[in-house]
Amino acid sequence: MTNLNQALFDRASLTSPGGVNSPVRAFRSVGGTPRFIKRAQGAYMWDENDTRYIDYVGSWGPAIVGHAHPEVVSAVQEAATQGLGFGAPTRAEVEMAELLCTMLPSMAQVRLVSSGTEATMSAIRLARGFTGRDLLIKFEGCYHGHSDSLLVKAGSGLLTLGNPSSKGVPVGVSNNTLVLPYNDVPALKTLFAEKGDQIAAVILEPIAGNMNFVRASFEFMNALRDLCTEHGVVLIIDEVMTGFRVGLQCAQGLYGIQADITTLGKVIGGGMPVAAFGGRADIMAHMAPLGGVYQAGTLSGNPVAVAAGYTTMKLIQAPGFYENLRAKGAALLDGLTHAAHAAGVPLSTELEGGMFGIFFSEQVPKSFADVMASRVDLFPAFFHGMLDEGVYLAPSAFEAGFISAAHTDDDVAQTIDCAKRAFARIANQ
Numbered sequence: 144m145t146n147l148n149q150a151l152f153d154r155a156s157l158t159s160p161g162g163v164n165s166p167v168r169a170f171r172s173v174g175g176t177p178r179f180i181k182r183a184q185g186a187y188m189w190d191e192n193d194t195r196y197i198d199y200v201g202s203w204g205p206a207i208v209g210h211a212h213p214e215v216v217s218a219v220q221e222a223a224t225q226g227l228g229f230g231a232p233t234r235a236e237v238e239m240a241e242l243l244c245t246m247l248p249s250m251a252q253v254r255l256v257s258s259g260t261e262a263t264m265s266a267i268r269l270a271r272g273f274t275g276r277d278l279l280i281k282f283e284g285c286y287h288g289h290s291d292s293l294l295v296k297a298g299s300g301l302l303t304l305g306n307p308s309s310k311g312v313p314v315g316v317s318n319n320t321l322v323l324p325y326n327d328v329p330a331l332k333t334l335f336a337e338k339g340d341q342i343a344a345v346i347l348e349p350i351a352g353n354m355n356f357v358r359a360s361f362e363f364m365n366a367l368r369d370l371c372t373e374h375g376v377v378l379i380i381d382e383v384m385t386g387f388r389v390g391l392q393c394a395q396g397l398y399g400i401q402a403d404i405t406t407l408g409k410v411i412g413g414g415m416p417v418a419a420f421g422g423r424a425d426i427m428a429h430m431a432p433l434g435g436v437y438q439a440g441t442l443s444g445n446p447v448a449v450a451a452g453y454t455t456m457k458l459i460q461a462p463g464f465y466e467n468l469r470a471k472g473a474a475l476l477d478g479l480t481h482a483a484h485a486a487g488v489p490l491s492t493e494l495e496g497g498m499f500g501i502f503f504s505e506q507v508p509k510s511f512a513d514v515m516a517s518r519v520d521l522f523p524a525f526f527h528g529m530l531d532e533g534v535y536l537a538p539s540a541f542e543a544g545f546i547s548a549a550h551t552d553d554d555v556a557q558t559i560d561c562a563k564r565a566f567a568r569i570a571n572q
């Protein structure tokens with residue numbers, strides 16, 4: 144039988160660099176042929192060969208209510224009949240902004256954009272415009288999209304390809320980005336003591352999901368909040384991945400900390416291109432057309448995309464929604480841990496809401512260095528063992544996993560069963 148994934152990949156490679164529109168999709172670090180997805184429903188995806196997969200990527204986070212949820216699809220269809228976009232304000236954008244500002248206490252005002260990259264890039268420009276300072280602090284292994292300032296020691300696809308900084312970023316730009324180790328309070332204090340009055344912003348993933356899954360410690364988050372306040376530095380909490388994925392209050396709610404600016408994406412678009420940045424009213428007042436910081440977008444607040452996002456945001460407010468996600472995630476991780484240990488494979492796991500991490504290490508990593516010290520060499524064989532049995536994991540050891548409300552107990556049990564065989568395959572490596 145012709146492998147239609149391979150045939151499409153061959154064709155795609157002629158007209159697209161690497162055959163894909165986003166690097167990690169190319170399976171470079173795990174090898175093999177990317178699956179070309181024909182359709183998805185609930186917890187499942189089907190590729191061009193009509194093979195079904197239980198999906199733990201969820202479109203890299205957005206599919207929290209499951210793929211193609213009927214209410215989301217019908218909201219999109221309804222919006223589309225009214226026109227695909229106007230480049231003028233709409234009622235739906237007002238309702239979406241009101242919803243976001245109500246749900247996130249640190250967000251007095253918000254601007255909608257179309258990708259997480261746009262959200263973080265704009266948040267940094269705003270922080271620089273607001274403070275009149277240039278320096279930006281980020282943390283090793285955190286990924287915040289692909290704008291120039293942020294492609295320094297970053298995670299996600301850059302780690303997967305083994306090159307955490309990108310070519311093509313001018314030295315003049317990267318010089319203004321200072322990189323510190325994640326969860327390192329003394330390093331943070333030293334840098335603030337030296338350069339506190341030159342720093343415009345600190346940006347971080349509160350639970351880093353682009354070097355697998357590494358939580359910020361409470362101590363680290365508190366120190367960060369205090370130092371930023373003390374030195375007039377804008378604290379940007381990048382919740383593109385964690386926002387409404389780890390819980391209704393987002394990660395900052397779990398830490399009891401308020402960002403000055405929060406960036407959102409993924410879940411708030413429900414699978415369509417919606418992202419956002421927003422925060423303190425005095426900071427947001429610097430945005431054009433009110434203030435001097437420019438930012439704009441032809442497709443920003445697109446009505447069809449907002450319909451998907453808004454409906455998803457309503458569905459996640461159902462009572463018990465996150466408890467259910469958490470219970471399924473915990474059952475999955477418990478089962479995987481038992482299966483790995485029974486096979487003699489080292490495994491530790493992390494879970495928050497519907498976001499999880501699986502590490503080939505005895506202990507959960509606390510930093511980028513810890514992640515790199517785990518047995519990432521075991522991942523490709525594990526990944527393919529699972530894929531061969533119909534379980535779709537992110538094709539990289541450096542990405543978090545996602546579970547949705549559509550995953551059933553049976554899906555979880557099947558996944559664990561597949562993992563038993565996959566662990567047996569790698570046990571002696």
Ligand code: PMP
Nearest residue numbers: 258259260286287288381383384
């Ligand atoms: N910030 C974080 C924390 C992310 O996880 C991502 C994407 N994985 C981005 C920003 C960039 O978002 P996008 O891919 O939509 O540009």
